[in-house]
Amino acid sequence: MSRRFYITTAIDYVNGRPHLGHTYEKVAADALARYHRLLGEEVCFLTGTDEHGTKVARAAEADGMDVQAFVDRQAAAFRAAWDALDVSYDVFVRTTEDRHARAVQQVLERIRDRGDDLFEGTYEGWYCVGCEAYKPDKDLVDGRCPDHPTLDPRWVKEDNLFFRLSRFRDGLLAHLEANPGFVQPETRRNEVLAVLRGGLEDLSVSREGLGWGVPIPFRPGATVYVWFDALVNYVSGLGFADGDERFRRFWPADLHLVGKDITRFHCIIWPAMLLAAGLELPRAVYGHGWVLATGGQRESKSAGNVTDPVALAEQYGPDPVRYFLLGAIPFGKDGEFSRARLEEKYTSALANELGNLLSRTLNMAEKYRAGVPDPDGRPEPGIEDLCARATFAWREAMDRHQLDEGLQAAWNIVSTLNNLIQSREPWKVAKDPARERELSAFLYALCEGLRIAAVLLQPFVPRTARAVLERVGAPGDYAAPVAVTATWGRLVPGTAVVKGEPLFPRLPEPA
Numbered sequence: 001m002s003r004r005f006y007i008t009t010a011i012d013y014v015n016g017r018p019h020l021g022h023t024y025e026k027v028a029a030d031a032l033a034r035y036h037r038l039l040g041e042e043v044c045f046l047t048g049t050d051e052h053g054t055k056v057a058r059a060a061e062a063d064g065m066d067v068q069a070f071v072d073r074q075a076a077a078f079r080a081a082w083d084a085l086d087v088s089y090d091v092f093v094r095t096t097e098d099r100h101a102r103a104v105q106q107v108l109e110r111i112r113d114r115g116d117d118l119f120e121g122t123y124e125g126w127y128c129v130g131c132e133a134y135k136p137d138k139d140l141v142d143g144r145c146p147d148h149p150t151l152d153p154r155w156v157k158e159d160n161l162f163f164r165l166s167r168f169r170d171g172l173l174a175h176l177e178a179n180p181g182f183v184q185p186e187t188r189r190n191e192v193l194a195v196l197r198g199g200l201e202d203l204s205v206s207r208e209g210l211g212w213g214v215p216i217p218f219r220p221g222a223t224v225y226v227w228f229d230a231l232v233n234y235v236s237g238l239g240f241a242d243g244d245e246r247f248r249r250f251w252p253a254d255l256h257l258v259g260k261d262i263t264r265f266h267c268i269i270w271p272a273m274l275l276a277a278g279l280e281l282p283r284a285v286y287g288h289g290w291v292l293a294t295g296g297q298r299e300s301k302s303a304g305n306v307t308d309p310v311a312l313a314e315q316y317g318p319d320p321v322r323y324f325l326l327g328a329i330p331f332g333k334d335g336e337f338s339r340a341r342l343e344e345k346y347t348s349a350l351a352n353e354l355g356n357l358l359s360r361t362l363n364m365a366e367k368y369r370a371g372v373p374d375p376d377g378r379p380e381p382g383i384e385d386l387c388a389r390a391t392f393a394w395r396e397a398m399d400r401h402q403l404d405e406g407l408q409a410a411w412n413i414v415s416t417l418n419n420l421i422q423s424r425e426p427w428k429v430a431k432d433p434a435r436e437r438e439l440s441a442f443l444y445a446l447c448e449g450l451r452i453a454a455v456l457l458q459p460f461v462p463r464t465a466r467a468v469l470e471r472v473g474a475p476g477d478y479a480a481p482v483a484v485t486a487t488w489g490r491l492v493p494g495t496a497v498v499k500g501e502p503l504f505p506r507l508p509e510p511a
Contacts, residue, residue, distance in 0.1 A: 004044070005036040006250040008234050010258040011048040011093065014074035015059040018081035019306035020325075020337055021259070021298070024291045027322045028331065028403055029257045030087045034459040035398045035406075040481040044250045046237045047082065048093035049075045052213045053226035067212055071096055084313045085322065086462055093237035095214075095229060103236030104214045104229050108205070110277040112218070117164040117276045123204045124157040136201075147261060161206035161219055163228070168272035169200045175271070181284055183267050184401065185332040188260060188287035192267045203228075203269065231270045235279070253282040255401070263287035286401055289334040291325070296336065307337065319461035320346045320504070326460050327407045343507055349411070350464075351504035357418050358468060361446045362499045368430050369443060374493040378441035384488045386416055387452040391486045394456045403460075410456035417449050447472045448491045455485045464503060471498045 009029045012022050026047060033045035051071040060070035075094050082089060093100060112118045126135045128145040135145055135153055145153055173196045176182055176189065183189035206222040207213060213223030232240075234256065238247035258266050266285045274281055290298045293305040312321045324342045327349075329335025365373045390413050397405035429439045454468035455477055466478050473495035477485040484490070 003039075003041045004250055004254075005033075005041045006044045006046070006238075006253045007033050007036075007255045007257065008046045008237075008253055010256075010262060011050040011095065011230060011233050012078055013050045013053075013055065014071050014078070015055040017074075017306070018078050018309055020309055020312075021291045021306075022078070023081065023085060023309040023321070024325050024329070025257060025259065025288060026082050026087045026089075027085055027325055028288060030085075030089070031322075031326055031403055031406075031459040032255070032257070032398070032401065033088060034462065037479065038455075038458060038482040038485075040483065042249075044091065044238070044246065045089045046091040046093060046234065047087070047089045048091070048233055048237060049078050049095070050226070050230045050233075051075065051094055051096045052223075052229055054210065054212075057210075057212045068096070081310050084310045085318045088462075091237045093233045095233060097236075099239065099241055100233060100236040101214045102241035104224055104232045105217055106241050107232050107235075107273065107277050107279075108216065108224065108228075109218070110279075111163070111273070114276065114278060117167065118205070119162050119164065119202075121160060121162040121202070121204070122157070123160050123162075125155070126153040127156040128153045158208050160204040160208070161216065161222065163203045163205045163273070163276070165203045165269065165272050166200045168275055169196055171275060172196055172268060172271055175281065176267075182281075183263070184284060184286045187332075188263045188267075188285075192264060195264055195268065200268065227265055227269065228273070231265065231273065234270075234282070252280040254284065256282050256285045258285065258287055260287040260289060286332075289329070289332055291329070292334050292336045294336065294338045298334075312342070316342065316346060316507075317463070317504075319464045320350055323350060323407075323461050326403045327411075329404065331401065331403045331405075346504060346507060350461075351502075351506065353411075353418060354414050354464070354468075355503040357414055357421075357446075358450060358471065358503060359499070360421060361417075361443070361450060362471060362497045364426055364430075365443050365447065365497050366499060368426075368439060371496050371499075372494050373444040373447050373497065374440050375444040376437045376440035378437050380441055380445035383417070383420070383445040383449050387413055387449055387486070387488060391452065391456065391482075398459070407457075407460050410453055410460070413449055413453040413456070417446055417453075421446070444491070444493065447497060448488065451477065451491050452486055452488070455482060467500070467503060471500050473497055 007029055009025050029045060033043050037043050056071060057067055060067040063070060079092060126140065128135050128148055128151065176193060183192050205225045205228045206216055206219060207225055208222055210223050213226065214229050216222045216224055234253055235247060235251060238244060238250055240247045256266050263285065271281050292298055297305060324345050328345060365371055390409050393409035394406050397409055424442065426439055426442055429435045450468055451472050451474045454465040458465040469475055469477050474491055
């Protein structure tokens, strides 16, 4: 039986359109999902949209739309964005689906039926509509939420259903201490530990008079707090409410990939909910950094500085956008995006390094060997060893979720092959008939090195990887298990190469 791997992203709030901050998380999760598929594992990759709450209802009203029609339109826009970026999700969950509402209600009822972790109480305090969360005075800066400084928090007082979150503090602390990898990276783990050590307050999990949400069956007129609602998506998308086989096969999640600003929800509230409901905890939560606009400000709807990912994919192609996000930003940290930086990477790395390497190699194979490279019995141990070391480094980095390091490990093959062409000057070797076997072996090794590089690059630039594999004569290596495809010598000697058009056409000069 193959190993299973279940990875999720945060589901996106649909009060605005998809932007590059959303995109970063989705292509990162996609790279990890593709990596685990290459390991031969059975993968389930879930993403989706968060469609309840005050912000969504207000956004629909501002657009003059019925709220259901509004969220239908927005959900379609998020799906289209991830399709444009080749995000290979297996499940797209929407919180307005019946399967999700049933799961939320079942989780709430399980918590109620298992003890006294739900109780009646009164909340009085500040509420940030941007966060859809209550905010104690200590979390406000100059009277405003630091994550939504343009929004005025409102004072709320209402009778609510509460979840006894405080009861789970000691258990969660013990879990984090016994499982150091539960919260990643280390900076996020330290933040969560600090919150737990400072104590937890019980959580209001109902909203009164807000019709746009999941109804609470045993509390007429109330709906479920949007965060409590949204977190359940990780099991509702697997068919939890219906006893689906997919839930039994894939839960608990191997990795929740979320933004660093919502790590606490996923590392404290969600695990406590699961413990209270008698369900297993996820194995790990990774809080990644933010995509920053030029000048260092976070890309976000409220800041008004968002970049349309679909427009980027249409202008440059999906792979250059993916390459930049996964390679130029150290994973787990913040990173700055600009079109100028994207275009620099497009030209210097994708066009001048990978594109040029493929073009030169296939041109020489065609010119000197009629397009049919053959090692002619001579090994190239240096290039073979290069590919073996790169594959090992790639595996090690990807297992640690360090996507930028994994991409760099694969790219090291590309850079080194380019340098070898310059140092060995095969065009000069071709002039000496006595060195014919040397030239044959080198050209074959270049094609085989390109093939292995393409195998390793598949999680990051899938379209480009497929094109390289097809052109060097190894189309069957796309998505086959890496334990086989990264083995040296798989390229059948005498296989014809196909030159094709440039992988990355020259960008137009600025007007």
